[in-house]
Amino acid sequence: QKEVEQNSGPLSVPEGAIASLNCTYSDRGSQSFFWYRQYSGKSPELIMSIYSNGDKEDGRFTAQLNKASQYVSLLIRDSQPSDSATYLCAVTDLGGGADGLTFGKGTHLIIQP
Amino acid sequence: DAGVIQSPRHEVTEMGQEVTLRCKPISGHDYLFWYRQTMMRGLELLIYFNNNVPIDDSGMPEDRFSAKMPNASFSTLKIQPSEPRDSAVYFCASSSLAGGQTDTQYFGPGTRLTVL
Numbered sequence: 001q002k003e004v005e006q007n008s009g010p011l012s013v014p015e016g017a018i019a020s021l022n023c024t025y026s027d028r029g030s031q032s033f034f035w036y037r038q039y040s041g042k043s044p045e046l047i048m049s050i051y052s053n054g055d056k057e058d059g060r061f062t063a064q065l066n067k068a069s070q071y072v073s074l075l076i077r078d079s080q081p082s083d084s085a086t087y088l089c090a091v092t093d094l095g096g097g098a099d100g101l102t103f104g105k106g107t108h109l110i111i112q113p
Numbered sequence: 114d115a116g117v118i119q120s121p122r123h124e125v126t127e128m129g130q131e132v133t134l135r136c137k138p139i140s141g142h143d144y145l146f147w148y149r150q151t152m153m154r155g156l157e158l159l160i161y162f163n164n165n166v167p168i169d170d171s172g173m174p175e176d177r178f179s180a181k182m183p184n185a186s187f188s189t190l191k192i193q194p195s196e197p198r199d200s201a202v203y204f205c206a207s208s209s210l211a212g213g214q215t216d217t218q219y220f221g222p223g224t225r226l227t228v229l
Contacts, residue, residue: 095210100169
């Protein structure tokens, strides 16, 4: 059975600093990796996807993937109070739109003004 | 676009009662997913459909749970009989492999179910 592990936090980061979120997964067959953001009482929202080893940058967000170590991370630069949320790591064997996602339990991030 | 629509948004019921959750996916999307979120277990996939056909129902916890998709614009998740441990937020999500954003599942607002 696939497992996705995340530190539940809370992770507290000062405003303007870099927030680093980590995730490990158990299934070596996983092909697609995602970071979702979920505000309290709201639904998850996709913020980053990554499929190949290395880094992928989108604005203030950088996703990093290391398949050999079965490790995915998300860096948030210039953290803002609005980034305070729970960040969910998810994996799937296929493209994320065509397969069910296996989620970690999430890391609660707090950006301190 | 209206996004994924779920109803009801909140449901409180007594143990043993039947509960039906409803979902309308984004128009044109051909994948529909049902997830359940609890503090203890996190966000779990229950079942998903492609073109109205169930593809993977291995996450459905037991026979008390059933899901249908009679057409491209409507799906139901039914729990009969309901139990207190079914209390959770149930999310519906949809996606499409056509056009851009093929890796994105769009989540509805969720239904918060409380079984007393």
